[in-house]
Amino acid sequence: MIRLDHLTKRFDHFLAVDRLSFEVPQGEVFGLLGPNGAGKTTSIRMLTTLASITSGQAEIAGIDVSRNPIGVKRVIGLAPQGLNLEIELTAEENLEFHGRLHRMSRHDRRARIRELLEFSELWEKRNVQVQKFSGGMKRRLLITRAIMHRPKVLFLDEPTVGLDPQIRRRVWDMILGLKAQGITILVTTHYIEEADFLCDRVGIMNRGRLVALDKPQSLKNTTGIYAVICSRMNGCPPRFFNDRDEAVRYASELEGDVTVRQTNLEDVFIALTGEAIHD
Amino acid sequence: MIDTGFYTIFWREMLAIRKKFWKVLSGSLVMPVLYLVTFGWGIGRGVRVGQGNYMDFILPGIIALSAMNSSFNGVSVTLNISKLYYKTIEEILVSPISPWAITLGRILAGCVRGLFSACLIVAIGLILDVNLGFGPSFFATVLLLSFAFGALGVLAAMLTRSHEDMTNFSNFVILPMAFLSGTFFSPDLLPQPFRSLILVYPLTHGSIALRALATAQAVPLSALAVLFGYAVVLFLLAGLSVKRLEL
Ligand SMILES: Nc1ncnc2c1ncn2[C@@H]1O[C@H](COP(=O)(O)OP(=O)(O)OP(=O)(O)O)[C@@H](O)[C@H]1O
Ligand SMILES: [Mg+2]
Secondary structure: OEEEEEEEEEEOOEEEEEEEEEEEOOOOEEEEEOOOOOOHHHHHHHHOOOOOOOEEEEEEOOEEOOOOHHHHHHHEEEEOOOOOOOOOOEHHHHHHHHHHHOOOOHHHHHHHHHHHHHHOOOHHHOOOEHHHOOHHHHHHHHHHHHHOOOOOEEEEEOOOOOOOHHHHHHHHHHHHHHHHOOOEEEEEEOOHHHHHHHOOEEEEEEOOEEEEEEOHHHHHHHHOOEEEEEOOOOOOOOEEEOOHHHHHHHHHHOOOOEEEEEOOHHHHHHHHHOOOOOO | OOOOHHHHHHHHHHHHHHHOHHHHHHHHHHHHHHHHHHHHHHHHHHOEEOOEEHHHHHHHHHHHHHHHHHHHHHHHHHHHHHHHOOOHHHHHHOOOOOHHHHHHHHHHHHHHHHHHHHHHHHHHHHHHOOOOOOOHHHHHHHHHHHHHHHHHHHHHHHHOOOHHHHHHHHHHHHHHHHHHOOOOOOHHHOOOOHHHHHOOOHHHHHHHHHHHHHOOOOOOHHHHHHHHHHHHHHHHHHHHHHHOOOO
């Protein structure tokens, strides 16, 4: 459904996205995980025709992004990282405008607006100016708007950034609901749990490059499912084991604060790059 | 090249204008009323231009000026904010609507703003009982003028990279045009080469055409032709600038 082939973006002399290649089959939730500045948003902007492609190729639903941008625009939905809602308009008017932009019939628009606002639990707020929405409500409306015209492929750029854990759960439920409808979803995040919980497969990006790509569990298996982590003070590098006893034995040889726990995707990232996602 | 998508863009602008109707109304009144008071009553009391009184002379010029300002500012400021600040333009750019439709929809919204503020001043003129006539061809010319400046507004918003750029554009291009384009005096009074220079401004031709139409003189075909030429060229440039926009 999504195919990238050596997709590259250069700003002057800076390589923001460096020969990114992967494919996402229909119905999959694919995660791009990486620290700030990794190139996640830039990749999405190229895939959604908002940014020009420096070199390489991309296809959405078999349509070439640079050769047929309008064709691509018909089948994609985008919920960008910034909340670009029309804040002077109401929730309903935002969706109405979107439906018109995509040439949905009046009848279809009306039915779909109701269905979606109920789905995202915003129906009661349909006549409220978006200006007065909380961050979580705005985020939900943003995703709702992105799926208004029934796209085949949905791009979600940091869909839960800045939300409290409870609201984050609701957005996750929403995304899984969309997956159940067969929509192919590419989601970017720098939250480890999010990638772990939501995604069928995760691509880990760092400095414009894809450094790993697999199912979350497989990534952890390859690194070692048990992590031995030292406290910052004694500063020994983390080590990974697939055997629990081995991990405990190694930990007991170390001095100071040492933790043995299950490996998470952040550990995988550190093991692959020697850097932390959050610093 | 142009699809019906322009109507969607236009519809969105009308919705926004309706929501802040009173702001738009008062916004389009301040400047022309100040000009009318300052130049019409204040300075203009003793001034005579040709046979008529000064108020009759400047009113069509002020109409041209406010149509220009309302259209240009209405289009450029909202588009600039949408591009730089709210990023709402990206919502339109990821939808299957052509750049030409986006351009046309925005310009038509500028035409509505221009026509609206022209009507306000015509109403003031009628209250002041000026010795002028306002027919359909007068309003059609206002529309043409607003179209050209709406297109310039799109172009300016697309080319500027910051809010300061936009302010500078207004200060260096729009403001001199407002004062020099035969709004307050007849270009015939100026010596060469200034006279020819001022004839480069599209607003000059707007003022000339509107003044002739309001005073029932012969229809100034050359002025209308120049305005039309500006409208076409600026529309093409505006459309190309939207097409080439990369944020
Ligand atoms: N228009 C631009 N001009 C120049 N450099 C840019 C531009 N847009 C992005 N960059 C640079 O490209 C790199 C990748 O940015 P991008 O926004 O894609 O990162 P990201 O992975 O989405 O990060 P975040 O998690 O902060 O959203 C950054 O170093 C950024 O500074
Ligand atoms: Mg980003």
